[in-house]
Amino acid sequence: MLEQGALSGLKVVELTDRVSGQVAGSFCARLLGDAGADVVKVEPPEGDAYRRNGPYPAGAPDPDHSGLFLYLNSNKRGVRLDIESPEGRAAFSDLVSTADFLVLGQNSSEVERLGLRREKLAVADSGLIVTTITPFGLAGPNSVYLGDDLIAISAGGMAFATPGIPDRVGNLALEPPLRSNTHMAGYLAGVQGAMASLAALLSRTIQGTGCEIDLSMQEAVAAVMPFELAHASYHEAKPRKPEIFGVMPNAYLPCKDGYVVVMAVMEAHWRNLMDLADNPDWAELEVFSSGVERARNWDALEPLLLEWTMSHSGAEIAKLAQERGIPCFPAYTVGQMVDSSHVTERGFMVDMQGPGGEEFKLPGYPVRLERTPWQLFRPAPKLGEHTSEVLAEWLGYSAVQLSAVGVWAR
Amino acid sequence: MTSLPLEGIRIADFGQIIAVPYTAQMLAWLGAEVILIENEQRLTTRIWPPFAEAEPGVNRSGGFNTVNSSKMSCTLNLRDPEGVALAKQIIAVSDVVVENYSSGVMERMGLGYVDVRGLRPDIVYLSLGAFGRTGPMKDLVGFHSVINLFSGLASVTGHKGSHPRIMGGLFPDAFSGCYCVLALLEALYHRANTGEGQHIEVAMTETLATLLPEAVMEYTLDGTEPERVGNRHQGKAPHDVFRCQGEENWVAISVENDAQFQAMAHTAGSPGWADDPRFATVEARLDHQDELGCLVHRWTERMDVQEVVEKLQAVGVPAGPVLDSAQVLADPHMVARGFVQLPDHPEVGPRPLGAFSWAVDGRRPGTAGSAPLMGEHNRKVIQELLQVPEQEFERLVQSGAIS
Numbered sequence: 054m055l056e057q058g059a060l061s062g063l064k065v066v067e068l069t070d071r072v073s074g075q076v077a078g079s080f081c082a083r084l085l086g087d088a089g090a091d092v093v094k095v096e097p098p099e100g101d102a103y104r105r106n107g108p109y110p111a112g113a114p115d116p117d118h119s120g121l122f123l124y125l126n127s128n129k130r131g132v133r134l135d136i137e138s139p140e141g142r143a144a145f146s147d148l149v150s151t152a153d154f155l156v157l158g159q160n161s162s163e164v165e166r167l168g169l170r171r172e173k174l175a176v177a178d179s180g181l182i183v184t185t186i187t188p189f190g191l192a193g194p195n196s197v198y199l200g201d202d203l204i205a206i207s208a209g210g211m212a213f214a215t216p217g218i219p220d221r222v223g224n225l226a227l228e229p230p231l232r233s234n235t236h237m238a239g240y241l242a243g244v245q246g247a248m249a250s251l252a253a254l255l256s257r258t259i260q261g262t263g264c265e266i267d268l269s270m271q272e273a274v275a276a277v278m279p280f281e282l283a284h285a286s287y288h289e290a291k292p293r294k295p296e297i298f299g300v301m302p303n304a305y306l307p308c309k310d311g312y313v314v315v316m317a318v319m320e321a322h323w324r325n326l327m328d329l330a331d332n333p334d335w336a337e338l339e340v341f342s343s344g345v346e347r348a349r350n351w352d353a354l355e356p357l358l359l360e361w362t363m364s365h366s367g368a369e370i371a372k373l374a375q376e377r378g379i380p381c382f383p384a385y386t387v388g389q390m391v392d393s394s395h396v397t398e399r400g401f402m403v404d405m406q407g408p409g410g411e412e413f414k415l416p417g418y419p420v421r422l423e424r425t426p427w428q429l430f431r432p433a434p435k436l437g438e439h440t441s442e443v444l445a446e447w448l449g450y451s452a453v454q455l456s457a458v459g460v461w462a463r
Numbered sequence: 464m465t466s467l468p469l470e471g472i473r474i475a476d477f478g479q480i481i482a483v484p485y486t487a488q489m490l491a492w493l494g495a496e497v498i499l500i501e502n503e504q505r506l507t508t509r510i511w512p513p514f515a516e517a518e519p520g521v522n523r524s525g526g527f528n529t530v531n532s533s534k535m536s537c538t539l540n541l542r543d544p545e546g547v548a549l550a551k552q553i554i555a556v557s558d559v560v561v562e563n564y565s566s567g568v569m570e571r572m573g574l575g576y577v578d579v580r581g582l583r584p585d586i587v588y589l590s591l592g593a594f595g596r597t598g599p600m601k602d603l604v605g606f607h608s609v610i611n612l613f614s615g616l617a618s619v620t621g622h623k624g625s626h627p628r629i630m631g632g633l634f635p636d637a638f639s640g641c642y643c644v645l646a647l648l649e650a651l652y653h654r655a656n657t658g659e660g661q662h663i664e665v666a667m668t669e670t671l672a673t674l675l676p677e678a679v680m681e682y683t684l685d686g687t688e689p690e691r692v693g694n695r696h697q698g699k700a701p702h703d704v705f706r707c708q709g710e711e712n713w714v715a716i717s718v719e720n721d722a723q724f725q726a727m728a729h730t731a732g733s734p735g736w737a738d739d740p741r742f743a744t745v746e747a748r749l750d751h752q753d754e755l756g757c758l759v760h761r762w763t764e765r766m767d768v769q770e771v772v773e774k775l776q777a778v779g780v781p782a783g784p785v786l787d788s789a790q791v792l793a794d795p796h797m798v799a800r801g802f803v804q805l806p807d808h809p810e811v812g813p814r815p816l817g818a819f820s821w822a823v824d825g826r827r828p829g830t831a832g833s834a835p836l837m838g839e840h841n842r843k844v845i846q847e848l849l850q851v852p853e854q855e856f857e858r859l860v861q862s863g864a865i866s
Contacts, residue, residue: 059653073719088649106698108681124676188781192825195796198776200717203694203702204783207715210791212694212704214631215620218608229704230713230785232694233620233630235674241634242820244641249821251648252493252828255468258655264823271783272802272820275791277641278632279485279529279817285789286814287513287525299512305608305629312626314608318511345512380593380604384627386688387615387678390668395600401669402679414683415676419639419669420646424661425653 058089059425063254064447065092066148067129068136068169069158073201074102076239077186077270078158079125081246085154086128087418087427088251093152093443094129095136095145100436101126110407117435118408121236124415124433131434132443134458136167144458147448149174153263154182154250161187161196171265182253182263186246190269200270205238209274214281218314219304219351242273300344301351302326308362312384313370315358318344325377330361403429467494467829472651475500475554476534477562477569480507480606481636482667483591484530486643487561491533492819492829498557498844499534500550501837502541503866509837515811521837522810528834529816532806536835537844538866545864547572552849555582558654559647563591566601576662585660587650589643595666605667610635614671619678621691639670700748701755704785705763707771713785714763714771720745726778731762791817801827808833841865 067082069075079094079101086092094101103125104116111118132148135141149155157169164170164185171183185191188200189208198204206212212230249266257263275282300318307313317326323344327336335341335357340350347354362370367383374381390396391414402414418427444450444458472495478484484499491497501509508527515523522528537553540546551574554560560579562569569575569590576588590596593605594613603609608629611617617627646663654660672679681687696702696717704713718724721737721744728736736742736758741751748755763771768784775782786794792803792815804818804827818827845851845865859865 059649059656084645108677108684110680110684120677120680124680189796190800190822192822193796193800198772198783199779199781200783201699201719201781203696203704203715203717204781207704207713207785208783210786210788211630211632211634212715213713213785213787215628217611217629217631217633220628226711228622229694229706231620231622231628231630233616233674234689234692234695235616235619235678237630237674240674241638241641244638244645245820248489248641248645248648249819249823249828251645251652252468253823255648255652255655256466256823258652259466259468259470266821266823267825268821269797269800269802272797272800272817275797275802275817276820277634277637278788278791279637280481280526281632281788282792282815282817283525283529284513285787285792286529286816287515287811288517303608307626312612314612314629316606316608319507375603378604380606380609382603382605382609382612384612384617385615386618387675387682388686388688390613390615390672391679391682393600393613395594395598395668396672399595399598399666399669401666401672402683405680411684413680416669416672416679419666419673420642421664422646422650422661423663424659425649 057425060085060088060090063090063154064152065090065154065156066152067092067094067156070102070160070163071097072102074106075158075186076125076202076236077242077246078156079103080240080243081158081184081186081250082156083125083128084244084247085156085250089425090154092129093148093439093447094126094131094434095148096131096133096436098133098135104436110411110413111409115408120415122433123405126433127429128431129434130431130439130443131437132440133437134440140458144444146174148443149181151447153180153254154184156246156250157183157185159187160199161189161191164191175263178262180257180261180263182250182257182266184246184250184266184268186242186268186270188270190272191267202236202238203232205270205274206232208271209238210278210281211274214278216305221305221307238270238274241277242268242270245273245276299348301347302354302358304355306359306362308365308367308370308383310366313362313367314382315362315370316380320344322379325379326374329373329377333357469493469495472496472559473557474498474559474561475550475557477560477564477574479563481530481633482639483561483563483643485637486640487534488530488532489640489644489819490559490647492831494829497534498553498840499531499536499835500553501536501538503538504540504542515814520810525814528808528811528814531834532816533832534835535840535844536838537841538838540863540866541572543862543864545859545862547574549845549849549859549864550574551582553844554579554586556848557583558587558651560586560588561643562589565604566592566596580660585654585658587647587654587660587663589647589663589665591639591643591665591667593667595669596664607633607635610667610671613668615675615678616671619675619689619691622693623691625691627691635667635671639665639667642670695752698745700745700752701759703756705760707763707766707768712768714768715783715785716759716775717781719781723780724748727775727780730774730778730780731759733758733762804831806831806833809836838866
């Protein structure tokens with residue numbers, strides 16, 4: 054356990070969906086472990102679904118080295134229990150009864166079927182904090198709906214809002230809404246779940262009792278789009294045409310060797326940008342005299358700016374603009390980001406090793422706390438690696454009790 | 464009934480634009496008293512659209528009002544030493560400072576962490592930057608689009624064979640804000656246990672890179688760059704959005720296994736799909752996504768979005784509507800759950816916004832209050848909290864230190 058972590062001494066039990074897995078619940082529990090809590094991941098006999106996800110360091114499937122599993126489950130210990138058997142369920146209940154947090158990631162019907170509502174697990178005035186992350190929440194007319202990342206990104210409003218900046222496309226109305234090829238909704242909900250859990254912990258220090266957190270992935274997506282919602286709230290329904298700040302230029306344009314964002318929404322930025330473009334005559338036109346005017350007349354301005362972007366590379370544009378404080382940047386590949394001197398010097402990526410000594414990296418922790426710094430102090434558990442250890446340490450199970458739990462203890 | 468966790472905690476909010484203002488707003492919703500220190504010389508969202516009824520005004524901006532609800536506003540001229548002195552007095556009676564000016568700005572004003580720790584030794588001080596406060600790119604400026612482009616997220620977003628795209632919703636700001644709140648709650652818990660404050664540093668580029676573990680892993684193993692795959696998935700098919708009846712109406716459908724596919728085929732009135740060797744297994748469906756997509760599309764395009772969602776969910780197939788932001792705010796499910804709140808505002812009236820994504824024991828924690836008018840709480844903060852006498856207050860207003 055992390056010696057100086059803020060949550061040292063607190064215990065977390067995590068249980069996520071047996072069939073499809075869930076990034077949100079696993080990431081939420083990992084963040085609590087990152088903050089120093091003792092996190093125990095309870096896996097079914099066949100192991101967490103993301104053990105079968107990859108990518109695999111050696112290429113071939115290997116449940117103890119699946120990349121997504123390694124990422125989501127570092128800083129945790131692993132316990133293998135069949136919670137649908139009486140003995141496994143009893144051990145699970147015992148673990149939960151000694152824990153400060155139970156983090157759940159399933160569909161709401163699965164939470165109900167497994168009897169995982171807080172009222173079933175603990176007395177009302179216990180200190181247990183149950184953080185439940187489900188696609189549509191535990192309550193409300195659609196709570197029984199099934200969902201995954203695509204469904205949450207869509208129903209939370211983000212797919213429709215993409216592309217998130219005026220882009221060189223002919224007709225957005227003909228283009229389908231878009232998701233990113235990541236488990237984005239899972240991470241959004243996971244971070245918010247950890248935030249909700251810590252808020253509940255602070256409430257517990259005031260009032261002494263825990264609570265049940267009902268977090269919806271759909272809402273976790275909608276919650277991170279306050280500006281997008283403001284447009285709907287302050288205008289009538291908005292067409293699928295990104296305006297962002299309602300001022301221009303703020304656009305994603307092709308350049309000589311790729312794509313670049315050109316953003317000059319503040320007047321000082323605009324003047325500096327026009328200096329870079331050698332102050333063409335059109336810069337003085339009344340129709341471009343303010344950010345709002347430039348948004349209104351974007352159809353006229355865009356081709357003029359394109360002349361400039363198409364005569365430079367993305368790197369040149371970024372260098373010229375950033376020297377003058379204008380927020381422009383080219384599209385990076387994942388490799389350009391990972392290999393950048395910035396990411397390297399900040400030491401953001403974490404070095405990992407596969408079973409055959411394969412070297413690779415995973416993203417680290419994006420928050421630097423001076424007094425309670427993050428560290429990767431424990432790699433993700435192998436299946437069942439800590440079953441006996443945790444049941445003995447947390448619950449004082451004897452060898453006889455351990456054997457009663459079944460073949461899963463080792 | 465749950466107590467709000469941050470009651471009695473005061474925040475000095477030097478947030479700019481979205482990320483840190485949104486962070487401080489969440490802290491206000493959790494019960495903290497947030498003093499937004501505005502610099503009239505450097506207004507951003509207050510003077511940007513959308514405005515109520517499209518009528519500009521510093522108290523009429525939807526962007527501002529949506530990320531600054533439940534706060535107090537105090538307007539200080541931070542280019543005036545007396546304005547800075549007032550800011551220091553506010554910090555001296557605060558528990559937390561949050562800021563996302565460009566690197567070095569707070570330090571130049573004498574409000575950096577080292578200065579502030581002298582005023583309040585147990586302060587928790589959070590600095591967020593697009594690229595963070597260290598490293599060769601620390602002085603680069605960037606908003607959500609730059610963060611999307613640098614982090615590699617854009618490179619995994621886009622239609623097959625097409626260019627990288629920027630995800631919608633300006634979420635890098637608010638997502639970074641969630642990490643900030645998480646870190647601040649952790650630091651406040653640590654302070655409650657040890658009495659120690661601390662400095663927290665967050666880079667928005669890094670918060671976004673936490674979304675990409677598989678892509679980072681594959682690149683660092685053997686140099687493989689990810690392909691853009693539109694809405695498709697490596698292990699599920701169909702997994703896409705499909706057009707429905709009407710203008711710009713879409714439904715998202717995600718089929719994970721054969722049982723779900725068979726249920727969908729029956730519901731679509733085409734049980735034959737499930738027997739077709741092109742679609743019988745996950746592997747086969749992944750190999751024939753174009754053909755399958757056309758068939759699904761021909762079924763959905765004749766129907767209403769809600770009808771498709773209800774029919775598929777009724778047989779256990781994950782499906783959901785593709786909502787736009789107006790539909791999000793009007794969604795009966797999210798409204799019933801309490802996600803959509805309606806804070807009133809003296810100039811623009813009640814306007815809906817999205818609250819926290821969770822309920823605690825069935826209730827939404829905190830309630831969004833009004834966003835402050837510009838300078839609304841100058842007297843309350845400077846006279847009541849800092850105990851500056853009336854005459855001195857008037858002098859500071861006259862001199863422009865209070866703007």
